[in-house]
Amino acid sequence: MPEATKFAIPVPSEDPKKKEKKPDEPDAKNKPNGETDSGEDLSEEDLQLKNELEMLVERLKEPDTNLYRPALETLRTLIRTSTSSMTSVPKPLKFLHPHYPELQTLYETWPASENKALFADILSVLAMTYSDTQPRGTLRYRLLSASLQAAGPPVSEPGSWGHEYVRHLAAELGEEYNVRELGEDPEAPATEAKEAPKVPETIGSIDDLRALGLECATFLLQHNAEPDAVDLLEELEIVNRIVEIVDENTFGRVCQYMVACVNLLPPPDDLAFLETAHTIYVKHQRFPEALALSIRLGNPALIRDDFNAPGNPLMKRQLAFLLARAQVPKEWLDGEESTDELPEDLLDCLNNTRLSQHFKDFGKELGVQEAKSLEDVYKSHLENTRTTTTVDSARGNLAGTFVNAFVNAGFGNDKLMVEAEEGSSWIYKNKEHGMMSAAASLGLSLLWDTDVGLSHVDKYTYSAEEHIKAGALLATGILNTGVRTEADAALALLGEYVDNKSVPLKTSAMTGLGLAYAGSHREDLLAILLPHVADDGVSMEIASLSALALGFIFVGSANGEVAQTILQTLMERPDAQLEEKWARYMALGLALVYLGRQEESDATIATLQAIEHPISKQAEILVDMCSFAGTGNVLKIQSLLHQCDEHIDKTPKDKEKKDEKDEKDEKKEEKKEGEEEAKEEKPKDDTFQAFAVIGIALVAMGEEIGSEMSLRQFNHLMHYGEPVIRKAVPLALGLVSASNPQLPILDTLSKYSHDNDLQVALNAIFAMGLVGAGTNNARLGQMLRQLAGYYHKEPDCLFVVRIAQGLVNMGKGTITINPFFADRQIMSKTAVAGLLATLTAFTDAKAFVLDKYHWMLYFLVTAMYPRFLITLDEDLNNFPVTVRVGQAVDVVGQAGKPRTISGFQTHSTPVRLGTTERAELATEEFIPFAHVLEGFVILQKNPGWEKEDKMEL
Secondary structure (H helix, E strand, C coil): CCCCCCCECCCHHHCCCCCCCCCCCCCHHHCHHHECCCCCECCHHHHHHHHHHHHHHHHHHCCCHHHHHHHHHHHHHHHHHCCCCCCCCCHHHHHHHHHHHHHHHHHHHCCCCHHHHHHHHHHHHHHHHECCCCCCHHHHHHHHHHHHCCCCCCCCCHHHHCHHHHHHHHHHHHHHHHHHHHCCCCCCCCCCCCCCCCCCCCCCCHHHHHHHHHHHHHHHHHCCCHHHHHHHHHHCCCHHHHHHHCCCCCHHHHHHHHHHHHHHCCCCHHHHHHHHHHHHHHHCCCHHHHHHHHHHHCCHHHHHHHHHCCCCHHHHHHHHHHHHHHCCCHHHHCCCCCHHHCCHHHHHHHHCCCHHHHHHHHHHHHCCCCCCCHHHHHCHHHCCCCCCCCCCHHHHHHHHHHHHHHHCCCCCCCCCCCCCCCCCCHHHHCCHHHHHHHHHHHHHHCCCCHHHHHHHHHHHHHCCCHHHHHHHHHHHHHHCCCCCCCCCHHHHHHHHHCCCCCHHHHHHHHHHHHHHCCCCCCHHHHHHHHHHHHCCCCCHHHHHHHHHHHHHHCCCCCCHHHHHHHHHHHHHCCHHHHCCCCHHHHHHHHHHHCCCCHHHHHHHHHHHHHCCCCHHHHHHHHHHHHHCCCCCCHHHHHHHHHHHHCCCCCCHHHHHHHHHHHCCCCCHHHHHHHHHHHHHCCCCCCHHHHHHHHHHHHHHCCCHHHHHHHHHHHHHHHHHCCHHHHCCHHHHHHHHCCCCCCHHHHHHHHHHCCCCCHHHHHHHHHHHHHHCCCCCCHHHHHHHHHHHHHCCCCHHHHHHHHHHHHHHCHHHHCEECCCEECCCCEECHHHHHHHHHHHHHHCCCCCCCCCCCHHHHHHHHHHCEECEEEEECCCCCECCCEEEEEEECCCCCCCCCCCCEEEEEEEECCEECCCCEEEEECCCCEEECCCCCCEEEEEEECCCHHHHHHHHC
């Protein structure tokens, strides 16, 4: 809380520099021309005021009680009406300062009465000038005045003494509350005026402090100091009471400030702020804002109430669009009535049914409807490769598969797969596992188009080639991502293959189900997938991918059944299986279940700590970081940094042998013991450190300042970290700035992409793709072309360069993978799940993506979403209007009505929006139902617009 300005005027009697008065020196009172001790000449007006104040003080000392009331009233009037500049102390307070100690003494001699209450009120104001020597005097006398007036109305409202007095009082209220609650005085006086009597330490109860705090907060709200009011009530631990005192003029700014504070608060204060802001929005019928906060809270009951609250059908449709973007389970909206009874138009909005059609229209409007070829992306003629060495053509074709899929995602018209002539499909230009990725790429090209997509994929499900069939199953899951259909085609087509004997078909069906139903929390899928996690007879690959699919489906649900089964499996599986590369995916599946649930994962973490195998450390960090994803929690970031401190010696056996050679003079018995220990001791696993680094980015990315600060930590880790930490740093940079190409990050990654350690370079190249995903960033495109030339003899690095080029051109620059939406206020849990699953594959790229599991790149599909603004009319048809698009400006706590965007350009909708951009309507002709102009926004004609127009004419 900003500390109140304190008037600190030194007491004349305590001035150390003051010399003793010489006998011939005139007394201060007898100085000519009204000159004061400080040598300051007073004007006649000031001298008159000073004499009048001193006369009033003398009157209070006289025995005649009838003089007290008029004297006090005059004093009050003089103090209130005094005017001075903002930088100086009001004259009455300045002249009364020397008399403050004697007035305190005089106050103690008065019997309790109404006059004494008024006297205490005046002393409370004068105490501001003594705040350096007698802290919290203003508050004490205010409370004394209130206690003397307990029966009747208060002598005066705090606000009647002015804004500075209220700010001073607010500061002292916070200090007093902390002293009483914590028992610590943050500002104990260094010196006390000897002549001033001690005021009782505790006056009034905690309730009295809070009541006074509410009075001050009310005044602050009425005078455009909303942040101060919120801070005061937060310090008094009654921030929920602000709901009572806000009105239609102040609630917007109060909620804006409270929501902005959430990332800077420790639990459970962060949730308390969100809940309070939600209550205010509901009270003032701001349903989109309220629903956005309900989604952040992840509370099904609140989401249901907010969705059902508005009576306007257009508003309900707008809310349905917001729920569909957040991929909130439809089952959460089940109240007394089933979702089957919801009107069809609402179901269309909730299911994202028309997303594909709108996206294609959007592409047509931007002129990017035509399919792009691989050469359009690579622009090989600009690469400065001097040699003409032929690269492994199978690896080159495989890269082309992914590039073609990402670039033409969602448009359904790429030349290699969808519109290829029968028999000349790109699939047959790949080998075995490459065929699987090629067939699966069909799902990405036809993304969100469930009707046309299934008919295209269907022909490959009858293929005799096992890998093509597996790819077709994966494609079915991919094209259903983020879209719900009443027919449940994905479950019908994939469900039967989950129990297939063929491993590729089995894993594809499981992964496909995970992608198709990501975030749906569908209970009926438990019976299909859970047995494969618990089954000891199946390989670790199948069990782990089944756990991951459940993590996708039940992301952020804290589902006890899923968590319990995965924990049980981790406990019961033999060590040899837990050491496999697949175990990390089982741990990730468990972590995703607790995504964003904060302390709810404590019991699971405690259970993991009891498992002795190193996998428990990985799982513990994954669960912990996912629980606090996007919160900006500083303590969590610190604990993850501590995990990166540890130096792990991975080769204890070699070390032991070396020690034996060096120490030849040891006894034979000691040698034998040493050998036995070496046999028992296994190489330590340091994979958990890679997840700790990614965890720092995951926790920090929800908060702008934390994200910037984390970049510096990553720089340190890159310099001083172990190899496992160094190769994870680029991945963390990619996550913290997904689809948001900032120049410092691009330059850093460009430097890392030439690292001596090829693993670091490889991950840095992929991270460049993540940072620029869907942005068409020209600078990044040039960097990647240079890298393609630089690494033309390194097939692995060149493969990843091509993937990165495909990501940068994702959806021809119309798709984002940034997990934050609604003005970067809401985090999409399914998007985070997809990003984490992809980054986990790159923690050991050689074993996954560069081996035969390159299809794991398709995990990104859950994070892919069009970055558009489409305005709709009341019949949900495209409705072009003029909008301004510019860089978002943080206006929280700023006075007046500041501009929310800077450097804007005016466009006609639909428009493409960048990660840090914001849009606003150019005129007030239409009223938007959404609180943020992003995605689908329904507009209504402003009834007052035509009248205003006529008035202007």
